[in-house]
Amino acid sequence: MDVPSSTRSGHPPGLGIGDIVAGKYRIERVFGQGGMGMVVAATHIELDQLVAIKVLLPAAAANTTAVERFAGRRARRRSSGVTTSFT
Numbered sequence: 001m002d003v004p005s006s007t008r009s010g011h012p013p014g015l016g017i018g019d020i021v022a023g024k025y026r027i028e029r030v031f032g033q034g035g036m037g038m039v040v041a042a043t044h045i046e047l048d049q050l051v052a053i054k055v056l057l058p059a060a061a062a063n064t065t066a067v068e069r070f071a072g073r074r075a076r077r078r079s080s081g082v083t084t085s086f087t
Helices: 064-079
Strands: 025-033 037-044 049-056
Touching: 025 049, 049 064
Parallel strands: none
Antiparallel strands: 025 037, 037 049
């Protein structure tokens, strides 16, 4: 599911194919999208490492409960031992 910058609708700004996020991740493709968020594959520009980035969609980002749930999941993942895999 490729989402070029010029044609995406309802996606968070800056998450089209080829867009740069946080000054270091280049969006490669969209893995999937649900009712509240989407997951994209991106490459860390300096490390040439593939990562997945999960973000809230604009409609969900406006919902305080959705934002709290998303932030809570992120905090649990960080504390549960996120690992990096090199293949």
